[in-house]
Amino acid sequence: MRDIEIKYCPSRFRSKIGKYRILLNSKCFHCGLCVEICSYGVFERIEGFNYVSIINSSNCMGPNCEKGPFYCTTKCPVNAIKIEIDPQWETLGDFRWTPDLILTTWQQAETGEIPDGNLEYKRGASEGGFDNFDFDINNRHNREQLEEMDKIDTSISLNRRSEGIKIKIPIPWYGAGMSFGSISLPTMLSRAMAAKAWGTFVSTGEGGYPDELIPFSNHIITQIATGLFGVREETIKRTPIIEFKYAQGAKPGLGGHLLGDKNTPIVAKMREAVPWTSLFSPFPFHSVYSVEDHKKHIDWVKTINPNALISVKVSTPVDVDMVAVGSYYAGANIIHLDGGYGGTGAAPEIAKKNIAMPIEYAITKVHRFLIKEGVRDEIVLMVSGGIRTAYDIAKSIAHGADGVIIGTAELVALGCVRCGNCESGRGCPRGIATTDPELEKQINPHWGAQRIINLYASWQKQLKLLLFQLGLKSINELRGRTDFLRYIDEK
Amino acid sequence: MYERYHIETSLVELPSTKIGKFKIIRDDKCLNCGRCINICIYNVHERDLNDSRKMAEPISHLCKNCFSCIQNCPQQALQMVKNREFENLGNKYWTPSIIYTIWNEAEDGKIPVYGAGYQGPFKGSGFDEIWTDMSEIVRPTRDGIHGREYIATAVDIGRKLSRLSDFKKFTLPNFHEIQIPMLLDTSLLSLKSLKNIILSIVKAAHQLKTFAFLEIENYFEELRPYLKSIALRLHLNKIFKMDLELLKEVKFIEIILPLKFSNLQLEKALKKIKKENQEALISLGIINPSHSEEIFKQFQEARADILSFHANNCGKSFQGNIFISKLIRQIHLDFVKRRMRDEITIIGKGGIAAAEHVPKLIICGADAVVLDLSLLVAMGCRICEICRIEYCPAELKKLDPNIGFQRIINMIGAWRDQLLEILSAMGIKDVRRLRGEVGRAMFYEEIEKESFGFIFNKNSLQNEGY
Numbered sequence: 001m002r003d004i005e006i007k008y009c010p011s012r013f014r015s016k017i018g019k020y021r022i023l024l025n026s027k028c029f030h031c032g033l034c035v036e037i038c039s040y041g042v043f044e045r046i047e048g049f050n051y052v053s054i055i056n057s058s059n060c061m062g063p064n065c066e067k068g069p070f071y072c073t074t075k076c077p078v079n080a081i082k083i084e085i086d087p088q089w090e091t092l093g094d095f096r097w098t099p100d101l102i103l104t105t106w107q108q109a110e111t112g113e114i115p116d117g118n119l120e121y122k123r124g125a126s127e128g129g130f131d132n133f134d135f136d137i138n139n140r141h142n143r144e145q146l147e148e149m150d151k152i153d154t155s156i157s158l159n160r161r162s163e164g165i166k167i168k169i170p171i172p173w174y175g176a177g178m179s180f181g182s183i184s185l186p187t188m189l190s191r192a193m194a195a196k197a198w199g200t201f202v203s204t205g206e207g208g209y210p211d212e213l214i215p216f217s218n219h220i221i222t223q224i225a226t227g228l229f230g231v232r233e234e235t236i237k238r239t240p241i242i243e244f245k246y247a248q249g250a251k252p253g254l255g256g257h258l259l260g261d262k263n264t265p266i267v268a269k270m271r272e273a274v275p276w277t278s279l280f281s282p283f284p285f286h287s288v289y290s291v292e293d294h295k296k297h298i299d300w301v302k303t304i305n306p307n308a309l310i311s312v313k314v315s316t317p318v319d320v321d322m323v324a325v326g327s328y329y330a331g332a333n334i335i336h337l338d339g340g341y342g343g344t345g346a347a348p349e350i351a352k353k354n355i356a357m358p359i360e361y362a363i364t365k366v367h368r369f370l371i372k373e374g375v376r377d378e379i380v381l382m383v384s385g386g387i388r389t390a391y392d393i394a395k396s397i398a399h400g401a402d403g404v405i406i407g408t409a410e411l412v413a414l415g416c417v418r419c420g421n422c423e424s425g426r427g428c429p430r431g432i433a434t435t436d437p438e439l440e441k442q443i444n445p446h447w448g449a450q451r452i453i454n455l456y457a458s459w460q461k462q463l464k465l466l467l468f469q470l471g472l473k474s475i476n477e478l479r480g481r482t483d484f485l486r487y488i489d490e491k
Numbered sequence: 492m493y494e495r496y497h498i499e500t501s502l503v504e505l506p507s508t509k510i511g512k513f514k515i516i517r518d519d520k521c522l523n524c525g526r527c528i529n530i531c532i533y534n535v536h537e538r539d540l541n542d543s544r545k546m547a548e549p550i551s552h553l554c555k556n557c558f559s560c561i562q563n564c565p566q567q568a569l570q571m572v573k574n575r576e577f578e579n580l581g582n583k584y585w586t587p588s589i590i591y592t593i594w595n596e597a598e599d600g601k602i603p604v605y606g607a608g609y610q611g612p613f614k615g616s617g618f619d620e621i622w623t624d625m626s627e628i629v630r631p632t633r634d635g636i637h638g639r640e641y642i643a644t645a646v647d648i649g650r651k652l653s654r655l656s657d658f659k660k661f662t663l664p665n666f667h668e669i670q671i672p673m674l675l676d677t678s679l680l681s682l683k684s685l686k687n688i689i690l691s692i693v694k695a696a697h698q699l700k701t702f703a704f705l706e707i708e709n710y711f712e713e714l715r716p717y718l719k720s721i722a723l724r725l726h727l728n729k730i731f732k733m734d735l736e737l738l739k740e741v742k743f744i745e746i747i748l749p750l751k752f753s754n755l756q757l758e759k760a761l762k763k764i765k766k767e768n769q770e771a772l773i774s775l776g777i778i779n780p781s782h783s784e785e786i787f788k789q790f791q792e793a794r795a796d797i798l799s800f801h802a803n804n805c806g807k808s809f810q811g812n813i814f815i816s817k818l819i820r821q822i823h824l825d826f827v828k829r830r831m832r833d834e835i836t837i838i839g840k841g842g843i844a845a846a847e848h849v850p851k852l853i854i855c856g857a858d859a860v861v862l863d864l865s866l867l868v869a870m871g872c873r874i875c876e877i878c879r880i881e882y883c884p885a886e887l888k889k890l891d892p893n894i895g896f897q898r899i900i901n902m903i904g905a906w907r908d909q910l911l912e913i914l915s916a917m918g919i920k921d922v923r924r925l926r927g928e929v930g931r932a933m934f935y936e937e938i939e940k941e942s943f944g945f946i947f948n949k950n951s952l953q954n955e956g957y
Contacts (some may be wrong), residue, residue: 088561096609096611126612252627253915257604259604313625346600348912350912352608355622360942361933361938418610420607423606489947
């Protein structure tokens with residue numbers, strides 16, 4: 001197993017956002033007791049200045065600290081300290097990515113460790129799908145074998161057919177397709193560097209294969225999407241896995257969108273398009289109207305690159321099970337299902353919310369159908385579309401997937417707040433999903449790569465811990481084990 | 492000459508709708524260093540015009556919630572909080588975000604397109620329990636977003652023949668083609684008789700080549716040029732006391748059936764209207780879904796052509812509190828079972844608050860939907876708990892009918908475009924084909940059971956102590 005270096009990697013912003021805020025009232029006489037007792041470095045009193053200031057309220061544990069010996073509010077001799085929920089925290093995030101999930105993802109990206117549990121880091125608040133499930137742990141593990149935990153295998157194979165090259169990734173996920181144009185080059189580089197460090201993959205999306213990614217070519221999946229932007233013979237030859245993108249979960253049946261503002265001359269050159277025009281990919285492939293046509297596509301790619309594995313990315317209509325089986329018979333190695341609540345750089349709100357089913361339903365549907373057809377063990381089922389946490393990964397696998405594909409969570413590790421303004425104007429004000437030469441400078445690829453590496457490390461630890469608690473030795477044993485899942489009925 | 496149907500939208504801003512979701516607060520720790528001016532790409536932060544040493548108050552409604560200024564402020568002097576004014580918009584059904592979306596659509600007529608994945612809850616109630624399908628199995632005639640021009644949104648309102656038995660006796664029944672599966676309604680809240688509101692809606696209906704419902708007592712002379720686009724609405728109980736001169740000139744008449752009425756009364760009223768106007772489409776407005784037998788009879792004898800189902804502003808039926816999508820699904824199936832569904836038209840009114848509700852109600856079995864409160868929201872309404880026109884925060888009494896008109900056109904333009912998105916994703920080229928296509932939709936309860944049923948069965952076994 002390769003060595004992955006986990007380094008502390010702080011936020012690139014000056015001030016942090018936390019869940020709690022601390023108020024000092026006028027009774028405070030700056031005795032400095034709180035500075036001494038708080039072990040999270042919330043307060044500061046510089047030597048020589050008789051003044052207590054609150055320098056880091058985002059580190060505050062809030063009321064959970066109450067039981068500990070260092071709870072400042074009760075220890076304060078004049079009751080001057082008040083802890084309350086920061087109203088700003090309420091403005092962060094949404095139902096799917098709750099403020100807690102964003103903050104804990106940032107924490108994991110900083111430290112590479114499992115969050116301390118003060119904030120909810122396992123589930124969102126969408127009241128459905130993954131958020132309605134929990135693992136039934138029931139102490140299946142054996143405490144004497146604690147040292148075995150490190151040996152738990154989290155790797156999956158990306159080719160389960162008997163022919164073709166074998167590719168194994170040490171963690172059950174790889175990076176989703178995000179095109180050059182939807183995200184900045186430094187962001188792409190960060191993801192590619194992290195994928196290389198972990199020995200997994202990252203997909204280029206449909207906007208072409210920038211030359212800067214060539215050093216990472218063994219870890220880059222290139223996408224052939226309906227727009228055929230930037231698809232060239234050399235890029236197909238270079239890649240170990242080729243992804244055919246039929247549809248995207250957030251805008252199924254509509255084709256990719258890149259609005260004109262983000263289509264800068266460099267992006268346009270890569271896509272062989274006119275700068276500053278909106279680029280809408282067609283839907284569907286106009287050369288594919290049947291499984292036979294699809295087979296022809298795969299044969300064509302295999303002629304150019306006989307060693308490449310084939311992944312087929314489809315979204316989740318009611319007949320997704322048939323599509324999956326069809327893709328198998330056409331020769332695909334990986335079926336990639338992208339659920340309706342998946343990420344995007346630009347999509348109509350109506351499509352994100354209403355078209356096609358959420359991934360949770362599609363996993364069970366396809367998994368069961370592939371078993372019934374007797375081909376489940378020949379194909380790798382990768383899923384994406386709203387996988388936010390290590391627990392979402394585990395739940396997807398327990399429902400029947402082999403692994404997952406991660407998009408938004410990586411961007412959150414780079415500092416995304418999910419404000420949803422990636423689509424137009426100068427793009428992301430935080431420098432992630434932008435093509436603006438000035439804004440994209442905010443991200444240093446080495447810093448970004450480390451953040452993603454750290455997040456992956458924390459997730460792998462969580463998966464190992466969970467597998468250990470469930471008494472399993474490998475992630476492959478978890479696949480389809482719905483008996484470990486418990487349905488949480490809120491009513 | 493062939494003319495493609497097109498809705499001409501144009502930007503119309505309304506100052507009363509400029510309410511930001513969040514508020515940026517600058518506290519007195521601020522050193523006026525101006526770093527936020529450089530950081531913010533949305534121009535929220537500016538220097539004070541009168542004293543450029545100081546920072547002006549942040550312009551919160553421009554803020555897009557990116558936290559950049561807050562996290563880059565060297566003094567931690569900026570903070571973002573929820574805007575109470577925004578949170579207080581609307582009610583539980585007409586949520587602030589629904590109102591906000593309509594305002595944006597009414598302003599520029601564009602489809603809301605944003606980055607990042609879906610941010611809302613997994614499912615909700617009513618229309619939020621339904622997902623529409625898309626089609627992975629494709630046809631050569633489709634072209635995603637490029638193929639939208641070839642999708643038809645016209646529907647026929649009125650009566651159709653189910654089959655031709657005798658060509659000699661063939662007469663075309665009453666029907667009228669409208670270009671969008673949406674009709675407009677002018678009787679809104681307590682603003683029923685506001686002339687400027689009525690005029691904006693009726694004009695918009697005329698422009699859009701659809702109908703606007705108007706209660707007969709609210710008619711005024713300025714509406715005369717648009718009479719052909721007005722659907723006159725009368726109450727069954729009042730028909731015999733009324734001067735029915737106006738009926739002769741309209742193409743569409745709706746009779747509202749009260750909670751209780753006799754079949755004889757209805758028959759007499761229908762005959763009387765037919766005497767005044769042979770051609771007009773006749774719709775029965777149902778507020779109580781339970782007396783279906785009499786209604787079926789009227790349709791069988793071809794006295795009425797359209798069944799219009801009324802629910803309240805939150806989409807619930809006045810009797811029984813059932814959501815409109817379920818009711819329409821039921822009524823649709825009833826007519827299918829009686830083999831009459833293709834002859835008549837079913838429309839639904841109430842609770843249509845967002846673009847996706849239109850295709851969803853059509854999937855449940857409606858031919859077209861009636862937009863009501865959403866039109867008022869487009870004109871700036873905030874759906875206050877108690878509507879009193881003299882205290883209206885949007886000052887609807889003074890609204891210029893031209894502004895109201897264009898904002899309605901914009902909203903419906905955006906809704907039609909979104910309908911096209913749904914249809915193009917489904918691979919359907921005509922909205923008439925969408926009607927009753929429940930096989931192309933997923934209903935939460937059904938799919939949840941199908942996918943996870945065996946998991947919660949296990950749960951209930953555990954709960955019972957097995």
